Amino acid sequence: xxxxxxxxxxxxxxxxxxxxxxxxxxxxxxxxxxxxxxxxxxxxxxxxxxxxxxxxxxxxxxxxxxxxxxxxxxxxxxxxxxxxxxxxxxxxxxxxxxxxxxxxxxxxxxxxxxxxxxxxxxxxxxxxxxxxxxxxxxxxxxxxxxxxxxxxxxxxxxxxxxxxxxxxxxxxxxxxxxxxxxxxx
Amino acid sequence: xxxxxxxxxxxxxxxxxxxxxxxxxxxxxxxxxxxxxxxxxxxxxxxxxxxxxxxxxxxxxxxxxxxxxxxxxxxxxxxxxxxxxxxxxxxxxxxxxxxxxxxxxxxxxxxxxxxxxxxxxxxxxxxxxxxxxxxxxxxxxxxxxxxxxxxxxxxxxxxxxxxxxxxxxxxxxxxxxxxxxxxxx
Numbered sequence: 001x002x003x004x005x006x007x008x009x010x011x012x013x014x015x016x017x018x019x020x021x022x023x024x025x026x027x028x029x030x031x032x033x034x035x036x037x038x039x040x041x042x043x044x045x046x047x048x049x050x051x052x053x054x055x056x057x058x059x060x061x062x063x064x065x066x067x068x069x070x071x072x073x074x075x076x077x078x079x080x081x082x083x084x085x086x087x088x089x090x091x092x093x094x095x096x097x098x099x100x101x102x103x104x105x106x107x108x109x110x111x112x113x114x115x116x117x118x119x120x121x122x123x124x125x126x127x128x129x130x131x132x133x134x135x136x137x138x139x140x141x142x143x144x145x146x147x148x149x150x151x152x153x154x155x156x157x158x159x160x161x162x163x164x165x166x167x168x169x170x171x172x173x174x175x176x177x178x179x180x181x182x183x184x185x
Numbered sequence: 186x187x188x189x190x191x192x193x194x195x196x197x198x199x200x201x202x203x204x205x206x207x208x209x210x211x212x213x214x215x216x217x218x219x220x221x222x223x224x225x226x227x228x229x230x231x232x233x234x235x236x237x238x239x240x241x242x243x244x245x246x247x248x249x250x251x252x253x254x255x256x257x258x259x260x261x262x263x264x265x266x267x268x269x270x271x272x273x274x275x276x277x278x279x280x281x282x283x284x285x286x287x288x289x290x291x292x293x294x295x296x297x298x299x300x301x302x303x304x305x306x307x308x309x310x311x312x313x314x315x316x317x318x319x320x321x322x323x324x325x326x327x328x329x330x331x332x333x334x335x336x337x338x339x340x341x342x343x344x345x346x347x348x349x350x351x352x353x354x355x356x357x358x359x360x361x362x363x364x365x366x367x368x369x370x
Binding site for chain 2: 001002003004005006007008010011018021024033034035036037038039071072073074075076077078079080098099102104106107109111127168170172
């Protein structure tokens with residue numbers, strides 16, 4: 001951020017009076033521009049013990065497999081966001097059960113929320129997917145998953161499935177986990 | 186948003202090519218300025234069956250009672266945000282258990298995440314609180330609560346406490362619930 005989105009003046013990055021962290025400040029109009037984490041909402045769509053995955057047609061991680069998920073939009077709920085992303089990326093409808101993984105990525109200011117869901121009806125690749133397919137546990141392409149959040153969600157699921165109990169898993173993924181996927185660049 | 190925060194040019198509000206909703210667009214530098222919901226993280230601090238509430242010293246809803254909660258910041262986790270807000274507003278430390286309520290407010294682009302927690306040690310009013318106090322169920326100031334998210338979280342808790350089971354409650358609060366608190370202005 002270089003310019004005030006309210007008045008167009010230059011902004012500076014400094015701690016406002018009464019605050020304890022730096023913000024983008026406009027000395028012309030007085031605006032303080034807060035920046036906050038974004039929610040990535042998605043689903044773990046299941047049918048007959050198999051999981052729906054999408055092969056990404058867009059960067060980042062084009063060609064790698066992911067659960068349907070994306071940035072939550074204004075004016076929708078988390079459940080609506082998760083269902084919409086599933087519709088957009090996999091042309092699929094889901095019946096959503098519980099929130100299953102809540103994963104913080106503080107180094108990139110994201111919070112993943114993946115809901116366990118039953119896949120309903122047909123599916124097909126949406127514009128952001130090269131391919132959409134169902135995978136049994138033995139066939140999951142572990143080395144070709146797009147993001148560590150996806151790997152972690154799948155590992156929780158296959159572990160929990162043995163007991164048939166699916167509690168919410170809260171966790172965080174740091175730079176180390178991320179570098180396994182993306183390198184240190 | 187009137188000006189591009191990247192280059193200072195005027196923005197327009199229109200649907201970008203390949204998208205399906207309006208964004209703030211800069212024709213000069215090509216930036217697309219996405220806007221997304223913000224997370225409000227907080228705790229339900231409990232000790233000896235009583236709940237810690239804070240009387241707000243700032244607007245909105247100054248003078249009304251709330252659970253300690255506030256906007257999650259970049260570079261922190263949801264658990265860190267909930268604990269930090271509790272420390273700032275009630276000068277209190279907590280041992281956080283589970284995520285207890287996840288409440289969407291799509292009309293104001295917020296997602297509340299309140300964690301059930303044990304209150305540890307002392308407490309006192311932080312700079313954003315007029316007063317901090319512990320309340321038994323019979324003493325909760327139901328007519329002086331700051332936000333419908335707080336009322337709903339407390340009602341879930343006192344209901345669940347009878348059975349000793351505290352599942353995650355996912356819900357949404359719309360304009361109607363909000364108008365009970367704020368009027369239709």
